[in-house]
Amino acid sequence: MRIVHWAMALALGGSLSSAAFGADIMRQLTTEFDPVAPASAAYQHEDHGIAASMWGLSADFNVGGFMSTGPELWMGNFTVRGPTDPTQTYRREDFWPGEQQKIDAMRLRWNFTWWEQPASMRGWYVKGGYSYTRINSRANRYQESGGQGDAVPAGILPDSNIETNFVTDIRHGAMLGFGNRWMFASQKLTVTLGASITGNFKRTVSVDGKDPNARADYESLIEDLPDTRMSTQPLPEANLGLGYAW
Numbered sequence: 001m002r003i004v005h006w007a008m009a010l011a012l013g014g015s016l017s018s019a020a021f022g023a024d025i026m027r028q029l030t031t032e033f034d035p036v037a038p039a040s041a042a043y044q045h046e047d048h049g050i051a052a053s054m055w056g057l058s059a060d061f062n063v064g065g066f067m068s069t070g071p072e073l074w075m076g077n078f079t080v081r082g083p084t085d086p087t088q089t090y091r092r093e094d095f096w097p098g099e100q101q102k103i104d105a106m107r108l109r110w111n112f113t114w115w116e117q118p119a120s121m122r123g124w125y126v127k128g129g130y131s132y133t134r135i136n137s138r139a140n141r142y143q144e145s146g147g148q149g150d151a152v153p154a155g156i157l158p159d160s161n162i163e164t165n166f167v168t169d170i171r172h173g174a175m176l177g178f179g180n181r182w183m184f185a186s187q188k189l190t191v192t193l194g195a196s197i198t199g200n201f202k203r204t205v206s207v208d209g210k211d212p213n214a215r216a217d218y219e220s221l222i223e224d225l226p227d228t229r230m231s232t233q234p235l236p237e238a239n240l241g242l243g244y245a246w
Contacts, residue, residue: 171202
């Protein structure tokens with residue numbers, strides 16, 4: 001889905017001169033949902049075999065016709081399972097047969113936005129804000145032993161020898177973004193296209209389990225997932241919102 005994110009960012013750059021303007025009607029609130037999130041989840045399931053569900057919502061409250069503020073929430077659930085055939089050859093970087101890892105992620109960003117048309121909250125905008133991310137990981141994976149390498153452990157099935165390890169990842173960060181919002185149907189329907197980047201200034205990771213590789217396995221998985229919101233790197237992302245202005 002990273003390709004889709006970059007394509008949206010390029011589309012934003014090509015839309016500089018295509019804003020639709022109307023009367024500057026005062027709007028108190030806009031609410032939007034992210035149509036890319038469920039599409040990205042379907043893409044991950046179809047092309048990567050990852051059971052995923054994602055959704056995103058946001059709201060902007062007008063502050064005296066000067067700026068807006070409000071929350072932006074994204075939530076995602078991801079489950080990765082090992083193959084069912086234990087007779088093949090596998091690498092430790094991949095999941096062995098019988099292994100499973102589930103990740104539940106939530107990111108809340110509180111935004112402060114300055115608009116080209118602040119009364120109606122439309123046109124070009126720049127925004128900044130605070131970001132809070134919490135990721136819970138539950139991994140049922142075989143604990144590696146010294147010298148084992150890529151060999152599949154003996155007695156891999158049934159899964160009674162699998163260790164259960166929990167990882168909790170909490171991040172605090174700052175966000176910057178820009179974009180454009182268009183309004184249609186008497187300035188009631190909204191389409192917002194933008195780009196943003198989030199950098200974390202504090203991160204706390206706790207591990208509950210016996211496997212010394214539990215955190216490394218978790219770190220590897222979140223970097224390999226097609227969706228980049230859980231990456232530890234400050235990667236740019238494209239944002240699309242469809243909604244209604246009140």
